Amino acid sequence: MWKRSGLTGKMLIYTATLGLAVWFISDSYQTRTLREIFHEKLQHRFSLQAQEHRTLFDRYVKIHSQAAKLMAHSDNLYHYVHDRKWGPEFDGKIVYHQDVPGWMPNLAALRKFVLPRYTFIMDTQYRTRELYYWNGVLPPTEVIKPRHLLLQLSENQSYLTTLQGKPYLFTSEPVMAYGKRVGTLVMASPIDSDFMLESQILSISKYAVALLAEDEQTILVSSDPRMVPEGIKVSELNGVFQTIGEGFFDYGSSDLVIKCVSFIPLHEVQDLTQAVLLKERQMRGISLATYVIAFMLIMLILTRRLQGLTRRVVDFSEHMAIQQPEIRQKDELKILEERFKLLANAIKNETEALEYQASHDPLTDLPNRKMLNERLQNTLSRSKVSQSPLVLIISDLNHFKEINDTLGHHIGDVVLQQAAERLYNTVRKTDTVARLGGDEFSILLPDTSTAEACKIARNIIDIFKIPFVAEGHNLNVGISIGIAESPRHGKDVNILVQRADVAMYDAKRGKKGYAVYDPEQDTHNVSKLELMSELREKIDADDIELHYQCKQDIKSGKFIGAEALLRWNHPERGYIPPDDIIPLAVQSGLIKPLTRLVMQKAIQQCADWHNRGFKLSVSINISVHCLHDNMLAHSLREYLHQYKLPAQYCILELTESDIMSDPIKAKNILTEIDTIGAHISIDDFGTGYSSLAYLKQLPVSEIKIDRSFVMEMDKDENDKVIVRTIIDLAHNLGLSVVAEGVETEVSYALLKTLGCNVAQGFFLHKPANNDRLMNFLKTTGGISPMTSNTPAKADQKHHFTVSLEKPI
Numbered sequence: 001m002w003k004r005s006g007l008t009g010k011m012l013i014y015t016a017t018l019g020l021a022v023w024f025i026s027d028s029y030q031t032r033t034l035r036e037i038f039h040e041k042l043q044h045r046f047s048l049q050a051q052e053h054r055t056l057f058d059r060y061v062k063i064h065s066q067a068a069k070l071m072a073h074s075d076n077l078y079h080y081v082h083d084r085k086w087g088p089e090f091d092g093k094i095v096y097h098q099d100v101p102g103w104m105p106n107l108a109a110l111r112k113f114v115l116p117r118y119t120f121i122m123d124t125q126y127r128t129r130e131l132y133y134w135n136g137v138l139p140p141t142e143v144i145k146p147r148h149l150l151l152q153l154s155e156n157q158s159y160l161t162t163l164q165g166k167p168y169l170f171t172s173e174p175v176m177a178y179g180k181r182v183g184t185l186v187m188a189s190p191i192d193s194d195f196m197l198e199s200q201i202l203s204i205s206k207y208a209v210a211l212l213a214e215d216e217q218t219i220l221v222s223s224d225p226r227m228v229p230e231g232i233k234v235s236e237l238n239g240v241f242q243t244i245g246e247g248f249f250d251y252g253s254s255d256l257v258i259k260c261v262s263f264i265p266l267h268e269v270q271d272l273t274q275a276v277l278l279k280e281r282q283m284r285g286i287s288l289a290t291y292v293i294a295f296m297l298i299m300l301i302l303t304r305r306l307q308g309l310t311r312r313v314v315d316f317s318e319h320m321a322i323q324q325p326e327i328r329q330k331d332e333l334k335i336l337e338e339r340f341k342l343l344a345n346a347i348k349n350e351t352e353a354l355e356y357q358a359s360h361d362p363l364t365d366l367p368n369r370k371m372l373n374e375r376l377q378n379t380l381s382r383s384k385v386s387q388s389p390l391v392l393i394i395s396d397l398n399h400f401k402e403i404n405d406t407l408g409h410h411i412g413d414v415v416l417q418q419a420a421e422r423l424y425n426t427v428r429k430t431d432t433v434a435r436l437g438g439d440e441f442s443i444l445l446p447d448t449s450t451a452e453a454c455k456i457a458r459n460i461i462d463i464f465k466i467p468f469v470a471e472g473h474n475l476n477v478g479i480s481i482g483i484a485e486s487p488r489h490g491k492d493v494n495i496l497v498q499r500a501d502v503a504m505y506d507a508k509r510g511k512k513g514y515a516v517y518d519p520e521q522d523t524h525n526v527s528k529l530e531l532m533s534e535l536r537e538k539i540d541a542d543d544i545e546l547h548y549q550c551k552q553d554i555k556s557g558k559f560i561g562a563e564a565l566l567r568w569n570h571p572e573r574g575y576i577p578p579d580d581i582i583p584l585a586v587q588s589g590l591i592k593p594l595t596r597l598v599m600q601k602a603i604q605q606c607a608d609w610h611n612r613g614f615k616l617s618v619s620i621n622i623s624v625h626c627l628h629d630n631m632l633a634h635s636l637r638e639y640l641h642q643y644k645l646p647a648q649y650c651i652l653e654l655t656e657s658d659i660m661s662d663p664i665k666a667k668n669i670l671t672e673i674d675t676i677g678a679h680i681s682i683d684d685f686g687t688g689y690s691s692l693a694y695l696k697q698l699p700v701s702e703i704k705i706d707r708s709f710v711m712e713m714d715k716d717e718n719d720k721v722i723v724r725t726i727i728d729l730a731h732n733l734g735l736s737v738v739a740e741g742v743e744t745e746v747s748y749a750l751l752k753t754l755g756c757n758v759a760q761g762f763f764l765h766k767p768a769n770n771d772r773l774m775n776f777l778k779t780t781g782g783i784s785p786m787t788s789n790t791p792a793k794a795d796q797k798h799h800f801t802v803s804l805e806k807p808i
Contacts, residue, residue: 030284064116068172071173082177086123086124116134129183146186168190192221196221209261371432375432375444384491389449391484393453395479400415400439423441428445450516453485460479481504484497484517485516532587532590539593539594544597546566546770555757566578591623618649632669640676651679654681685703710723745763748763748764
């Protein structure tokens, strides 16, 4: 039978047998693989839903502050409080409202924002006068009579705290009349299941959401107490729910760090997995059947008569969507010739279209980078002959990434198209506007000087100040422009493009709209490359120099420390300031070895001070780039052991902005350093966006007030208020305070009056090398001749700070 079977029958048997074997083998493998892939996809989807839950909770918390602002500025509340004219006398009787009082908007209007549990008005003495409570439940006394610090922390923002062991949300707003505060509006709400449900009302997924207290695995609040009871541990629900999103959830405006967890029923995960696997198996079966049928048909066609070459041309034309009209010819060669001619013409047109696409941006229809480089090369060649200048502009849209991330790529595409149209309509017909990619555009201006290009740039900036309109959104999209002129800034395509790009980033950094290429701003010029190479050599040779500036205990007048400053006296360039050294180290990737070398030198010097009888502590500045150095803690432990220096004599400093750039990573690193036994200090405090409440969660023992506040505090009342506030709050948290930049006796006296612990600046001591520092301390006995004549005790401990004048 097999021998009598034709080719079609044999191929049918081969195809069916092979197909079934492949299907059974692949079914077991693909089922296992798909199960793993789908679990990963589900985990990703549930993670996104958990992120949505956290985002909605965060938005609902913050919107309380907006609701309070609107209510505090309403005419009803303003007239009501103003007409009360509450005096200093108060008999303690509070007016309670179970129904919405006249000074509040109706609940229907308020629910567009929030549903407040408790809303009350306080007089200028912060005493509660009238209170509205929802659902017939009076608040606890701690809510009716909140602490003054809580009112300060919650003013103009939503603030999370705990009262009687339960989380609460507070927000307060001043009620102003004729520029004068006449009262305070306070909104408070317990964060309970009702609150959680209200926060998740816009969520697409309806899974249960719960909050966990920091470092605890007990349910603090649940949106569905029946499914996820409050007070039980998360581990007790592992067999019923899959928990997603247990990361930190910290606002900065809170004394409460919580975790937000979403609970997904396990049976739902299993049902989804089985449904997908069943569907996939069905699809594989259909695909296999389709493959078998298709293969059979192909073999059937191959066993039949082969079609002629003319039919092949027609089929190919149809496949390429090329029309082949009917040709009434008997001559087969003539028919084939006409068919090939039509096909060749169609392919030529298609090739020309592809070439156009290869040189133009499909979204904006502007020339792309390839065509711009060709035109720039041609224009440079003509410019050399005519001796006329040309200008290359490279521009970048401001805030475009935020628009893409927030409103979607389709809105971003509309913005790019409108930006391209504005640029094209701004320049001359002889100029070239090109899109380089993303939100980056370029303009080639032949026969144009830098002054003329600057005028064009200002015109473009003015045009881009007009809001972009995309699907009902009014979007403010600025532009940053970099200008490079040939031959002044370069005669080569690549050099001119690179230098226009440098100028553009200079304009973006300085937020000045446009900038002309400046070699000083070019981090890749030859001079800076040479400096980078020499800096690497100095680090490899352990050849760095440190100078020291004393710090003084204000109360006793004793010098208790010094800050080490990096110095580089170049044999040809002279003194190179640290403000130039540190960016070089960052740009060249040398910041981490430089930090480790400073750490080693500082710890070695501190050990030498100990051997001389001075029990000194040393501090080393750590930059944000070193927070990702896994060897940082290891190097610190190694150097302390190598030079036999106790860990408590080592202090590591981070700037406030470095900590807030990645607070979770910073907390992990600082905790590891604290475990070693070293201490932590916060440098340049007051210039960032952190809060002392957050810093309290870190193992910090000292903060240093930034010199910008200290230097002008005797002239600027605002600086004086800032310094006083930082000192008071730091002392309340048990932190020591160091003031930098003390340059006058008046500033020193003010700091002493305000209770600052330590002072540092030119008024006390100018930087000097280690030998002169030791001679100075021995000569003065450790007492400042400017402030005290009391001799220092021989066993006085001193604290020394090592810095690079800029964070490493």
